[in-house]
Amino acid sequence: MRPNYPFNCWYVAATSDEVGQELFSRRLLGIHVMLYRLGSGEVVAMEDRCVHRAYPLSLGRRDGDRVVSGYHGMVYEPDGRLVHIPSQENVPPGVRVRTYPVHEESPFIWVWLGDPGAAALRPPPRVPWYTDGTGWTDTTDVLRVEANYLLLQEHYLDLTDVFVMHPEAVPPDIERLPQLDEVEVSERSVAYSRTLPSSRLAKWEAEITGLPVDTPGTRREEGIFVSPALHVQHYAIEPEHDRAYGLLRIQGFTPESPGVTHVFLRMARNFAAEDGKVGEFLRTMFHDWAMRDAGVLETIQRRLDEDIYPRRDINVKADRAAIRARRIAMEMVDEESGRFLLHGLMS
Amino acid sequence: MTATETARARPAYREVEIDVEVRRREVAADGVVTLTLADPDGADLPDWAPGSHIDLIMTPSLVRQYSLCGDTANRSEWQVGVLLDPDSRGGSQFVHDKLQEGSTVRVRGPRNHFPLVSSPRYLFIAGGIGVTPMLPMIGAAEATGAEWRLLYGGRERSTMAFVDELQRHGPRVSICARDVADGPNFRASLEAALSDPGQDTLVYCCGPEGLLTAVEAACQAWPENSLHIERFSAKVLEEPADALASFEVECQRSGLTLTVTQDKTIYEACEEAGVDVLGSCMEGVCGTCECDMIEGEADHRDSVLNDAEKEANETIMICVSRSRSERLVLDL
Numbered sequence: 001m002r003p004n005y006p007f008n009c010w011y012v013a014a015t016s017d018e019v020g021q022e023l024f025s026r027r028l029l030g031i032h033v034m035l036y037r038l039g040s041g042e043v044v045a046m047e048d049r050c051v052h053r054a055y056p057l058s059l060g061r062r063d064g065d066r067v068v069s070g071y072h073g074m075v076y077e078p079d080g081r082l083v084h085i086p087s088q089e090n091v092p093p094g095v096r097v098r099t100y101p102v103h104e105e106s107p108f109i110w111v112w113l114g115d116p117g118a119a120a121l122r123p124p125p126r127v128p129w130y131t132d133g134t135g136w137t138d139t140t141d142v143l144r145v146e147a148n149y150l151l152l153q154e155h156y157l158d159l160t161d162v163f164v165m166h167p168e169a170v171p172p173d174i175e176r177l178p179q180l181d182e183v184e185v186s187e188r189s190v191a192y193s194r195t196l197p198s199s200r201l202a203k204w205e206a207e208i209t210g211l212p213v214d215t216p217g218t219r220r221e222e223g224i225f226v227s228p229a230l231h232v233q234h235y236a237i238e239p240e241h242d243r244a245y246g247l248l249r250i251q252g253f254t255p256e257s258p259g260v261t262h263v264f265l266r267m268a269r270n271f272a273a274e275d276g277k278v279g280e281f282l283r284t285m286f287h288d289w290a291m292r293d294a295g296v297l298e299t300i301q302r303r304l305d306e307d308i309y310p311r312r313d314i315n316v317k318a319d320r321a322a323i324r325a326r327r328i329a330m331e332m333v334d335e336e337s338g339r340f341l342l343h344g345l346m347s
Numbered sequence: 348m349t350a351t352e353t354a355r356a357r358p359a360y361r362e363v364e365i366d367v368e369v370r371r372r373e374v375a376a377d378g379v380v381t382l383t384l385a386d387p388d389g390a391d392l393p394d395w396a397p398g399s400h401i402d403l404i405m406t407p408s409l410v411r412q413y414s415l416c417g418d419t420a421n422r423s424e425w426q427v428g429v430l431l432d433p434d435s436r437g438g439s440q441f442v443h444d445k446l447q448e449g450s451t452v453r454v455r456g457p458r459n460h461f462p463l464v465s466s467p468r469y470l471f472i473a474g475g476i477g478v479t480p481m482l483p484m485i486g487a488a489e490a491t492g493a494e495w496r497l498l499y500g501g502r503e504r505s506t507m508a509f510v511d512e513l514q515r516h517g518p519r520v521s522i523c524a525r526d527v528a529d530g531p532n533f534r535a536s537l538e539a540a541l542s543d544p545g546q547d548t549l550v551y552c553c554g555p556e557g558l559l560t561a562v563e564a565a566c567q568a569w570p571e572n573s574l575h576i577e578r579f580s581a582k583v584l585e586e587p588a589d590a591l592a593s594f595e596v597e598c599q600r601s602g603l604t605l606t607v608t609q610d611k612t613i614y615e616a617c618e619e620a621g622v623d624v625l626g627s628c629m630e631g632v633c634g635t636c637e638c639d640m641i642e643g644e645a646d647h648r649d650s651v652l653n654d655a656e657k658e659a660n661e662t663i664m665i666c667v668s669r670s671r672s673e674r675l676v677l678d679l
């Protein structure tokens with residue numbers, strides 16, 4: 001089956017603190033990728049497979065900036081070139097392990113696994129609202145969810161599940177989520193927004209803002225499908241006569257394979273920057289939230305995998321952002337697989 | 348209010364619409380200006396891919412489409428090339444007269460009806476200002492190492508934009524100007540290039556109607572989906588005149604023929620007649636009510652199908668879409 005994710009797209013490979021001097025390996029878009037940091041601090045992404053026998057390079061060791069295979073001791077430069085074979089003098093010229101363009105914008109390390117030339121045509125996405133990070137404080141979390149990445153994208157593009165799945169997070173005076181104000185689309189992005197009527201604070205909102213629970217305030221909720229690899233949700237609590245308290249749930253979705261997705265979850269806040277307790281509270285709360293979501297999505301994925309014939313589920317109005325996002329992703333897949341490649345795969 | 352009016356009242360999606368500032372205005376050839384557009388505060392502009400275009404909204408009733416011709420990697424600026432059309436109905440005249448450096452203009456989009464599909468080989472064909480979408484396509488072909496050629500035809504050499512930068516690519520580019528006597532002839536070059544269907548070659552063509560028709564005819568023998576064309580035509584914003592107020596729907600499996608009058612949707616007519624239909628959003632958004640079409644020409648009013656799918660007329664969202672033919676035959 002053809003994967004439903006585009007390769008010509010920047011994906012999060014890891015968070016900055018996951019990659020250091022050690023050889024780190026993660027499967028991304030079906031490819032085992034090894035990541036490590038050079039002496040200069042720069043991150044290298046290389047296919048995690050020795051060209052001689054398919055042994056993972058990440059099970060070898062480093063020799064300065066070079067990597068030595070843990071099987072026959074083949075030695076590679078950071079650009080992937082094979083430079084030494086212990087058992088023979090001659091090193092076949094031009095033999096190399098594939099390396100991938102990397103862009104680190106802490107705390108995310110982005111990688112381009114598609115057509116190498118096309119990476120320069122499209123810079124890695126920027127996080128909306130976050131700009132250069134000024135005024136925001138982040139926590140990060142990495143999860144592995146056994147569900148297709150589009151199930152995750154779709155899930156976070158329609159938050160009408162909160163009443164059922166996360167009732168404790170809903171402000172107490174809100175009984176029903178208002179319809180989306182609008183769904184704004186462009187060629188490659190989908191954004192939605194909605195404004196919630198005034199309500200007292202939910203317990204978690206009081207906890208992080210330090211305001212009394214009976215403080216009335218409206219809330220503005222916006223979400224963007226920035227690319228198949230990035231979803232950002234902005235939630236602003238706007239108490240009367242007070243500043244707005246902004247939260248960003250930034251999620252990098254990187255398929256490990258068609259059935260598994262790595263989630264790089266960042267919770268950013270533009271208040272209580274110095275208060276580590278607020279950061280930890282948010283990290284824990286949204287970690288638990290993500291795990292609960294993952295449980296549902298993994299169950300759905302298992303059911304989908306059991307279907308003998310493809311079945312069509314119905315959609316509802318609230319799915320409209322998700323439907324458009326899926327279409328954009330599928331158009332990107334179609335464009336890059338091309339008529340000829342597609343033909344080749346199908347014949 | 349009729350059912351169809353209800354469905355149209357609130358669009359399911361709104362396209363991105365922003366005010367941008369003209370950062371630079373450069374004369375690219377006789378009668379052609381290139382505008383560089385940017386957010387006044389320097390914010391990023393939406394992502395786009397080669398083949399994409401934007402609407403320039405000069406006044407609420409004066410909206411024109413222009414292909415983006417800059418660099419997809421530049422998130423902060425867009426470029427459009429605009430030809431002053433002597434028969435202008437106001438659009439290009441407005442751009443040339445009113446849009447100076449520092450002016451602000453409202454834009455909508457981008458959207459792409461001319462996407463560059465991955466291929467090892469491309470033949471790009473441009474007539475006049477139709478060269479604009481080819482610039483980022485050439486950029487992409489170069490970056491990915493695809494083979495490509497460009498045949499670029501125009502009346503007078505001095506009116507052909509971007510010739511100098513294109514000629515840097517050497518023999519891949521044929522500039523065919525009618526006023527250059529010893530240069531290549533456009534028609535002959537086209538015939539030569541299209542006479543033999545290229546293996547693994549995609550043809551991208553943009554230009555005046557005469558060129559598109561000729562290229563379409565010449566590509567008849569090419570494998571299906573080889574040819575991609577972009578027409579310059581004013582976008583139809585009004586309801587198409589040929590949409591029918593009342594029409595017949597034959598539900599083939601059920602053996603029923605219904606009349607759909609102006610005050611109801613196909614879905615409602617089916618439901619009243621007891622035809623088993625499934626629908627959910629009733630706004631043409633969710634795709635649940637999609638039906639296979641057997642005969643007829645639909646007036647597609649949904650947000651589910653893309654333009655190619657609408658044109659193919661193979662399926663219809665019966666909660667909002669109507670008919671342009673007296674009779675629609677559906678697999679219901």
